[in-house]
Amino acid sequence: MIGSCHCGAVEIEVSLKDGFATARRCDCSFCSRRGAIAVSARLEDLRVIRGADNLTLYQWGTRTAKHWFCRTCGIYTHHQRRSNPNEYGVNVAILEGVTPRDLGEVPWVDGVNHPSDRR
Ligand SMILES: [Zn+2]
Known part of the structure; x- marks a missing residue:
């Protein structure tokens, strides 16, 4: 699939690992502000084909x-x-031909209690 800002x-x-079955929202402090639905893709299945130098990186918390x-x-x-x-998590709304509301109810991930923060 092709996606664009x-x-x-x-x-x-991008080629999605499992179609839209992995679509999730997250309620961590960052994602809840961002408000996007993300789907999963393997690192090797995503390529920036234009404007890589126009992307900005944001990291916070553990900066992972x-x-x-x-x-x-x-x-x-x-x-x-x-x-x-x-x-990668990919913003479903940037994907050509995808209308986020067609995904219906999207499950939430418990980002406040992130698995990487549990001991
Ligand atoms: Zn843009």
């Missing part, structure tokens, strides 16, 4: 996850996960 500077090509967004229009495209660094 709002201004079109950044374009990605890498959140990428377009520096022009601010749209979050994808992030490398903290719970599984071999995976």
Whole structure:
């Protein structure tokens, strides 16, 4: 699938690991503000095909996850996960032909009590 930010500077090509079955929202302090639904893709299945130099990296907390967004229009495209660094979460709303409301009820991940923070 092809995905792009709002201004079109950044374009990605991605193959989803498990279609939209992995679609999740997260209620951690960052994701709840961001408000996006993410689906899973393996690292090797995502390529930034345009505008890699227009992506900005945001990290916080343990600085393990890498959140990428377009520096022009601010749209979050994808992030490398903290719970599984071999995976990206991809913003479903940037994907061509995908309407987030068609996904219906999307399960929430308990990001406040993140698995990586449990002992
Ligand atoms: Zn953009």
